[in-house]
Every structure is written in structure tokens, then in C-alpha cells.
Amino acid sequence: xxxxxxxxxxxxxxVITILAVITIFEVxxxxxxxxxIVEGFHINGAIMALAMIVMSLVKxxxxxxxxxxxxxxxxxxxxxxxxxxGLLIWAVIAFFYEGNDWKNRRTLxxxxxxxxxxxxxxxxxxxxxxxxxxx
Amino acid sequence: xxxxxxxxxxxDEQLWSGGKQPxxxxxxxxMMWYFLLSDAFTFAGFLIAYGTLRMSSxxxxxxxxxxxxxxxxxxxxxxxxxxxxxxxxxxSSFTMVRAVQEGHQENKNGVVFWMVLTIIGGMAFLGSQAWxxxxxxxxxxxxxTQNPFSAHTEYGTYLEGDGxxxxxxxxxxxGDSYLIHKHDGHWGNLPYxxxxxxxxxxxxxxxxxxxxxxxFGPKAFGALFFxxxxxxxxxxxxxxxxxxxxxxxxxxxxxxxxxxxxxxxxKIGLYWHFVDLVWVFVFLVFYLI
Numbered sequence: 001x002x003x004x005x006x007x008x009x010x011x012x013x014x015v016i017t018i019l020a021v022i023t024i025f026e027v028x029x030x031x032x033x034x035x036x037i038v039e040g041f042h043i044n045g046a047i048m049a050l051a052m053i054v055m056s057l058v059k060x061x062x063x064x065x066x067x068x069x070x071x072x073x074x075x076x077x078x079x080x081x082x083x084x085x086g087l088l089i090w091a092v093i094a095f096f097y098e099g100n101d102w103k104n105r106r107t108l109x110x111x112x113x114x115x116x117x118x119x120x121x122x123x124x125x126x127x128x129x130x131x132x133x134x135x
Numbered sequence: 136x137x138x139x140x141x142x143x144x145x146x147d148e149q150l151w152s153g154g155k156q157p158x159x160x161x162x163x164x165x166m167m168w169y170f171l172l173s174d175a176f177t178f179a180g181f182l183i184a185y186g187t188l189r190m191s192s193x194x195x196x197x198x199x200x201x202x203x204x205x206x207x208x209x210x211x212x213x214x215x216x217x218x219x220x221x222x223x224x225x226x227s228s229f230t231m232v233r234a235v236q237e238g239h240q241e242n243k244n245g246v247v248f249w250m251v252l253t254i255i256g257g258m259a260f261l262g263s264q265a266w267x268x269x270x271x272x273x274x275x276x277x278x279x280t281q282n283p284f285s286a287h288t289e290y291g292t293y294l295e296g297d298g299x300x301x302x303x304x305x306x307x308x309x310g311d312s313y314l315i316h317k318h319d320g321h322w323g324n325l326p327y328x329x330x331x332x333x334x335x336x337x338x339x340x341x342x343x344x345x346x347x348x349x350x351f352g353p354k355a356f357g358a359l360f361f362x363x364x365x366x367x368x369x370x371x372x373x374x375x376x377x378x379x380x381x382x383x384x385x386x387x388x389x390x391x392x393x394x395x396x397x398x399x400x401x402k403i404g405l406y407w408h409f410v411d412l413v414w415v416f417v418f419l420v421f422y423l424i
Contacts, residue, residue: 005236005239005240008236009233009236012229012232012233012236016225016226016228016229016232019225020222020225023218023221023222023225024218026423027214027218027423030199030214030422030423031199031213031214034197034199034213036199036213048424049424052419052423052424053419056415056416056418056419056423059415060412060415060416063228063408063411063412063415064408064412067228067231067232067408067411068404068405068408068409068412073158073159073160074157074158074159074160076157076158077158077160077165077168080169081168081169081172084172084176085172085175088176088179088183091179091183092183092186095183095184095186095187096183096186096187096190098187099186099187099188099189099190099191100190100191102187102190102191103190103191103192103193106191106193
């Protein structure tokens with residue numbers, strides 16, 4: 001493992017403390033931003049979301065690198081796991097962009113869906129006759 | 136042809152000759168990593184679907200209003216219960232780390248002790264989730280196809296409240312989430328008089344008071360919530376089952392003979408941390424944002 005039992009025990013205690021502190025901070029920040037702690041005080045939603053995402057990614061890093069020992073694995077293994085996961089970044093951006101666009105065009109989509117199309121039906125008398133006589 | 140073969144044998148030492156583990160990790164642990172990678176994509180797909188539908192919706196239930204109940208009849212404590220759940224899972228992740236460390240020391244009793252604590256943590260989390268689901272289904276009437284939590288989009292007044300001390304004539308703030316309960320014995324949309332920002336009644340085009348229907352919130356909320364937290368809960372459940380199996384095996388001394396530093400404990404440890412990792416993101420999208 002490359003490091004002693006006592007040292008890794010210490011690291012585990014340190015990491016769980018950091019994870020706990022970040023979680024408490026996240027919850028307090030969420031409540032503060034929505035005006036639960038200071039009356040009438042609000043934080044912009046986009047800033048809140050960004051801060052929450054950054055804090056969650058720090059937590060994810062600590063869990064994967066320290067608890068799951070990714071830090072001590074071969075670089076090849078790390079790449080085979082993390083590079084495919086990186087593709088998700090684009091998936092998130094693309095789908096959220098699409099979702100937002102869907103919201104913006106909601107009225108247009110609704111109108112388009114309720115549109116009725118007039119179709120001119122040409123009666124095919126000869127064809128029908130032929131089929132019926134065949135039977 | 137012979138030249139090429141000779142040339143190859145010269146550089147043989149630089150090539151992988153087999154018989155060694157290229158990533159210096161056992162087959163079992165490597166495959167656990169790749170299983171978790173695929174599982175991460177499954178969860179990512181669900182969470183991205185949640186995000187997309189939420190982005191596409193003009194209103195969305197506000198989480199600190201939806202998740203504000205606490206056992207013992209306590210209400211209006213936003214995010215408190217779910218924070219407790221998060222801490223239970225974090226604690227069980229820590230006890231798992233300790234079990235793996237004791238395994239490296241070949242300390243049988245240490246492994247069993249910390250694994251038992253991990254199992255208790257996992258069960259406590261499942262129990263908490265069961266309580267949370269029960270509260271939402273029985274108390275708030277959220278289901279896979281019904282979401283009574285609606286976010287108000289314009290100034291307006293309900294003719295009937297939601298049972299949380301909201302009376303007729305109360306004004307609601309746009310963007311905030313409200314719970315719409317039974318109205319005249321029926322589950323349904325409530326009519327309300329539209330008012331402007333000062334609370335004056337607004338008339339429609341026909342000169343009569345403008346009455347609108349306050350619709351239920353987006354249906355997708357309930358379906359996404361129960362499906363994603365349910366899928367995560369199912370992972371916790373299967374994790375607990377495998378933890379019990381491996382804990383019993385460790386206690387009976389099965390892994391002592393293997394002399395591989397309790398590798399089975401390491402493998403279930405990877406899985407258990409992954410469950411905690413997924414919860415970090417479920418917590419983020421459902422409760423924090």
C-alpha cells in the first residue's frame with residue numbers, strides 16, 4: 001500500500017472529518033441562500049448551484065481518491081476509469097442546454113402540437129371498386 | 136521473417152510477457168472498478184434525465200419545503216432529516232475504511248467489528264429512507280404519477296389552504312413551493328383569484344374577476360424522486376446483503392487461509408464507497424439545489 005497502518009488510519013480520520021465539515025457547510029449554505037438563517041437575505045441561484053456543485057465534486061474526489069484508494073493505484077487504471085467518466089461532462093452540458101431550450105419554446109411546441117393540418121383526400125373510386133370486385 | 140522474430144526477442148524485456156498484473160491489482164478488484172464505472176453511467180443517465188426535465192419545467196417543487204418533516208411529528212425543519220441520512224451513510228463509509236485497514240493487518244476481529252458497524256449504518260440508512268418515503272406517500276400524497284407540490288408562478292390567493300395553517304385569503308409568493316391538498320373532498324387543482332403585487336384583485340378581459348386554476352406541480356418530480364432514490368436504496372440493500380455474507384465469512388475464518396489481506400472486504404468496500412459517492416450527487420440534485 002506504500003504507507004503504514006498508523007498513517008493510513010490517521011488519513012481516514014482526517015478525510016471523514018473534512019467530508020463531514022463540507023456536508024454541514026453545504027446544508028448551512030443552502031439554508032442561508034434561501035433566507036432561512038438571516039431574514040430576507042438571499043443568494044443568487046446560479047452562484048448557489050455552482051458552489052454546491054464544486055463542494056460535491058470535492059467530496060467525490062475525497063471518496064474516490066482516499067476511501068477507494070484511487071490515489072494509490074497505477075496511472076493506467078486511473079485513466080481507464082476517469083477518462084470515460086469525463087465524457088459525462090459534455091452529456092450534462094448538452095442535455096441541460098436542451099432542457100432549457102425546451103422550456104423556452106414550451107408555448108411554441110404547445111401551439112405546434114395543437115395545430116391541425118387540412119389534408120385533401122382524393123377518393124380513389126376505381127381502386128376501391130377493383131379491390132371489392134376481386135374479393 | 137526470421138529477422139523480425141530475432142528483433143522481437145531482443146526487446147522482449149520491454150514487453151508485457153504475461154503472468155503479471157499490468158495494473159498491479161487483482162482481477163477481482165479491477166472488475167469491481169469496471170462494474171462501478173458502468174454503474175456510474177447508469178446513475179449519471181438517471182440524474183441527467185432529472186436535470187433535463189427540471190430545466191425544461193417552468194416550475195419545480197422547492198426541496199427545503201418538500202423535505203422538511205422530522206420523526207416525532209416535527210415539521211418545518213428544512214433538510215434536517217436528509218442531513219442525518221447523509222451523516223449515517225458517511226459514517227458507514229468511514230467504518231468500511233477501517234474494516235479494510237484491519238484486513239490489511241490480517242486482524243480478523245477488527246474486520247468483523249468494523250463490518251458489523253458498517254452493516255448497522257447501512258440498515259439505519261434504509262430505515263431512514265423507508266420513513267422518508269412513508270412520509271411523502273402517506274402524509275404529503277406524492278406518488279409516481281402525482282405531485283401536489285406546486286411552485287406558484289404569479290401572485291395569487293388560494294381559496295382553500297393546504298392544511299399547514301394556510302387560510303383563505305393568504306397571498307403566495309411566486310416561485311415558492313406550496314402543498315395543495317384536498318379541495319371539496321377531491322384531489323385536484325384549486326381555483327384562486329389573481330391579484331397584482333399589491334394584493335389588488337385583477338379583472339379578466341371580460342371585466343369579471345380573474346379566476347385561475349392552480350395546477351399540481353410537474354408529475355415528473357414524483358416519478359424521478361422515487362425511481363432514483365429507490366434505485367440508490369436498492370444498491371444500499373444489496374450492499375448490506377453482501378456485507379453480511381462477507382462479514383459472516385470473515386468471522387468463520389474463511390479469509391484467514393487466503394492470506395491476501397482480506398481482499399473480499401476490499402472489494403465490497405469499493406462498492407460501499409461507490410454507494411456513498413452516488414448519494415453525494417443524489418443529495419446535491421434533489422435536496423441542495
